[in-house]
Amino acid sequence: MPKINSQFSKTLITWYLHSKRNLPWRSVSNPYFIWLSEIILQQTRVAQGTPYYFKFISAFPNVKDLAEADEETVLKLWQGLGYYSRARNLHAAAKYIMTDLNGVFPTTFSEILKLKGVGDYTASAIASICFNEPTAVVDGNVYRVLSRYYGIATPINSTPGIKEFKLLAQKLIDASQPGTHNQAMMEFGAMHCLPKNPDCINCVFNATCVAYQKDKLGELPVKLKKTKVKHRYFNFLVVLSSERKTLLNQRKGKGIWQNLYEFPLVETKGQVGEAELVLNEDFKNLTNKWEMESISLYNEEAVVHKLSHQHLYTRFWIVILNSEIEQMQTISEIKEKAVPVLIGNFIDKFPPFNDF
């Protein structure tokens, strides 16, 4: 553990009070709003997340309203933000607060941590900002700032690294104003000590920052190599009847896009042509009751959708039916469904769904 610089928090907070952005959730201390903003901002940039924050607090001004909403409404509002488990967890946690906690938002780090979808970082942020509990936030930004400032080369995604940085961040926190300290830390990492080209020349820490003084910016923080990205090949069957109806199925089970709607899907081991697709067993099982007039490929070039550990290569096949099949829906009905952004983009652009 490096020697703690007692000035660190004071310097950081002074910088923050001069340089912070005016973000909508910075003027509130309502834990529900802070929780919402923190969950939205996980894996989402501020510019993209802010409209969603406003949409959510307007549709659900408090925990009770969120708990009482149906899941599809919540997912529909979340549409476009990705990582839908965040929305499902928010919803489940709101219900838990209403049923198990008599509608009272938990007030301590350990109780907040019990909310579904809330990890150490979010619980620390809420507990410190809303309830003055001195629990340090640690995320990618904090790892970067601390590893550079103290010159720590322990990999930030290793078990010892996670422990070491949490302990260090905890030692640095100003217990008299933990919320401000944590927000200052987040802001400094997000706005000043950037991953690329940090503004060291104008940095309040440049005289004591190890990475800057020892020219180690390119080496810190240290990160262990990521897990391999999985490549998946999706063939969506966009069925069309003469009545302009189509079919969306709800995706069940664990994994990506749980409970969202999608066109009937055939996943293949690689990219396939029509001849190979129609011989595929999953395709045959899926379509054995359909009276197909024709099938044609809509996009020769696959749409590539990148998730954290998966790249989805997606092609849409237009299947014209001679007669309707069960559960077909009108275009206006499918536009009401909560769908992954990939499907939403297709629906918005596919002429038969839009030219009336």
Ligand code: SF4
């Ligand atoms: S001097 Fe550079 S590397 Fe060090 S804390 Fe400041 S911005 Fe980050």
